[in-house]
């Protein structure tokens with residue numbers, strides 16, 4: 001069977017748990033194959049924010065993992081057909097590199113390839129507050145075709161746990177890939 005390939009890039013912004021949840025949910029979807037690449041800073045945030053078990057459990061969810069420095073890997077080529085890429089969380093450093101086309105590592109190169117091939121690219125850009133350079137980079141990547149989805153919680157579902165917030169964000173990001181599956185995120189049904 002031809003499985004749908006999804007690339008998950010994880011960088012060193014806060015919110016590493018979102019990457020773990022995205023990987024878990026993607027690996028639960030039949031017919032989806034997860035291709036994973038982490039920046040060195042992501043290794044640090046994963047360990048700091050989620051714990052020592054986070055990295056091995058994330059790696060177990062992937063069909064393939066790639067070295068961040070391997071700019072000759074399969075996902076670095078436009079001929080590698082995917083259903084899209086999510087960068088979660090996306091640091092301001094990686095956002096700036098994508099905005100300027102500085103594709104000197106595999107996360108940025110794979111994102112760059114998604115843009116040039118006009119494939120879905122979702123960037124969960126995370127920083128607060130934002131300076132003008134951050135905002136301009138978000139505009140630049142949006143003009144190039146990326147979707148900027150900052151990991152901003154939705155409070156209208158009245159989440160009771162951090163896990164519920166993380167799960168909703170992960171589901172919304174996956175839904176933006178427009179895979180041929182029912183939406184994962186709970187839809188707003190209107191008030192009352």
Ligand SMILES: Cc1cc2nc3c(=O)[nH]c(=O)nc-3n(C[C@H](O)[C@H](O)[C@H](O)COP(=O)(O)O)c2cc1C
Nearest residue numbers: 011012013014039041042048091092093094126127
């Ligand atoms: C615990 C921790 C939290 C961080 N949070 C953020 C953040 O929310 N946003 C951001 O842009 N950078 C954040 N950083 C800084 C990035 O990790 C740093 O800029 C790094 O060079 C990003 O590299 P990368 O884009 O290759 O992952 C954080 C670093 C640490 C150690």
